[in-house]
Amino acid sequence: MSNTLNIAGTSYHSRLLVGTGKYKDFTETRAAIDGSGALIVRVGIRGTNFGHSAGEPSLLDYLPPEQFTYLPNTAGCYSADDAVRTLRLARELLDGHKLVKLEVLGDSKTLYPNVIETIAAAKVLVKDGFDVMVYTSDDPIIAKQLEEIGCCAVMPLASLIGSGMGILNPWNLQIIIENAKIPVLVDAGVGSAADAAIAMELGCAGVLMNTAIAAARDPVMMAGAMKKAIEAGRESYLAGRMPKKLYSASPSSPTAGLIA
Amino acid sequence: MQLTINGNPREFEIDILNVYQLVTLLEIKGKRIAIELNGEIVPRGLFETTQLNTGDQLEIVGAVGGG
Numbered sequence: 001m002s003n004t005l006n007i008a009g010t011s012y013h014s015r016l017l018v019g020t021g022k023y024k025d026f027t028e029t030r031a032a033i034d035g036s037g038a039l040i041v042r043v044g045i046r047g048t049n050f051g052h053s054a055g056e057p058s059l060l061d062y063l064p065p066e067q068f069t070y071l072p073n074t075a076g077c078y079s080a081d082d083a084v085r086t087l088r089l090a091r092e093l094l095d096g097h098k099l100v101k102l103e104v105l106g107d108s109k110t111l112y113p114n115v116i117e118t119i120a121a122a123k124v125l126v127k128d129g130f131d132v133m134v135y136t137s138d139d140p141i142i143a144k145q146l147e148e149i150g151c152c153a154v155m156p157l158a159s160l161i162g163s164g165m166g167i168l169n170p171w172n173l174q175i176i177i178e179n180a181k182i183p184v185l186v187d188a189g190v191g192s193a194a195d196a197a198i199a200m201e202l203g204c205a206g207v208l209m210n211t212a213i214a215a216a217r218d219p220v221m222m223a224g225a226m227k228k229a230i231e232a233g234r235e236s237y238l239a240g241r242m243p244k245k246l247y248s249a250s251p252s253s254p255t256a257g258l259i260a
Numbered sequence: 261m262q263l264t265i266n267g268n269p270r271e272f273e274i275d276i277l278n279v280y281q282l283v284t285l286l287e288i289k290g291k292r293i294a295i296e297l298n299g300e301i302v303p304r305g306l307f308e309t310t311q312l313n314t315g316d317q318l319e320i321v322g323a324v325g326g327g
Contacts, residue, residue, distance in 0.1 A: 020325040029325060044326025047266035047319065048293050050286040059325050060292055075326055085296065089321050092301050093294035 003234065005206050007040075007183060008099060008131035008152040010069075014039045015200070016230045017071065017185065019210025023219065026062040032213050033063065035223035042071040042101060042208065045090045070094055071133065073101045078114070080104060080121035087125060100125070101155070101187075101208075103135040111161040115142045119149065126150035135187050138172040140179060147182050154180060155187035155208060158199060162211045164191030167198055177203045193222075193229035200233025201241070261314040266321075280307040286320075293322050 004011040018038040023029040033041060041063055049056065072090030074083040087100045102121055106114030113136055125132050126149055133153040134146050143154045156176055159165035166189060167173065177184045183205035190196050190209045199207050207230060216222035261275050263282070276282050279302055283289045295302045296319040302310050 023325065026325070042326065043323040045294075045321050046324045046326075048288060048291070048322040050265075050288060058292075059323055070323065072323065073326055085299070085319075086321075088301055089294040089296055089319065090323075092303060093292060093321065093323060 012039045015206035017208040021210055022214035030062045032219045032223040035220045037227045040069045040071050042073050045072050045086050071101050074103050078105055080117040083121040084124050099131045101133045113137055122149045138169050140175040143176045144179055153183040155185045157188040158186045159189030161188040165189055166191050166195040173202050193225040196226050196229040197233035201236050203237055264317045276312050279310045295320050
């Protein structure tokens with residue numbers, strides 16, 4: 001079984017994707033991303049600064065688009081139209097770049113995804129030639145529909161964005177993974193390295209996170225921990241875990257040759 | 261002339277003829293940005309030939325740190 005993450009025809013040697021928000025400064029952002037080993041970095045698209053602040057350093061100076069795969073995101077969009085417009089701007093900004101993350105939110109308090117608007121936007125974007133990695137709820141039917149529309153990866157939440165609550169419904173995730181012919185990545189809700197490892201053990205193709213690293217006491221150390229957790233979880237999945245049973249009648253040591 | 265940029269109305273004392281003049285005036289010429297004029301993307305190569313009129317709505321965006 002290949003151990004690279006394959007998305008829209010490109011292979012990546014890291015299964016950890018990271019956001020670039022909430023860091024102290026760009027130096028810390030870069031150090032954490034280097035520590036994570038992530039190759040795909042999620043970025044926001046926002047109104048630019050003018051005048052006196054126009055000369056300030058930008059994210060692009062610290063994360064050159066030649067070295068990383070940018071994943072423009074529609075965070076903050078609450079309608080299909082806004083999400084589509086944002087990603088068309090991102091494509092122009094990044095010289096025709098096609099790989100994008102679609103996220104349409106339904107509620108500013110919980111940041112829960114609006115799957116109806118998400119589906120509407122996904123249809124337009126796929127038709128428009130984008131490679132769409134789509135954030136959604138952990139509903140297996142919606143996940144399948146997004147695949148059928150032509151999204152290149154489906155990214156259900158583990159729990160709410162920024163909550164750090166971990167994987168609340170591993171059973172739904174398993175159903176989504178079992179049904180999918182495209183990569184399934186957990187996006188949102190991972191809080192610790194253990195959560196990341198569990199996601200990978202469930203069979204996820206990768207994990208996307210931001211706050212779990214950026215809001216750690218030591219983000220750079222946590223980035224390294226996440227890298228190891230993703231690798232360990234993946235290997236554990238590939239190795240195939242022992243079956244769970246209530247007790248075992250077969251101890252690890254031989255039953256013969258005991259002292260008389 | 262009046263232009264609305266990223267949702268904020270701005271009054272300019274001179275008439276700005278095209279998008280190229282606007283980005284020069286805003287000191288963002290050559291920066292990695294993307295522009296939407298009245299809902300339509302203006303490709304970078306068309307800044308000079310895309311005329312501006314008073315009342316136009318523009319979105320000017322860049323990539324920022326985000327989750």
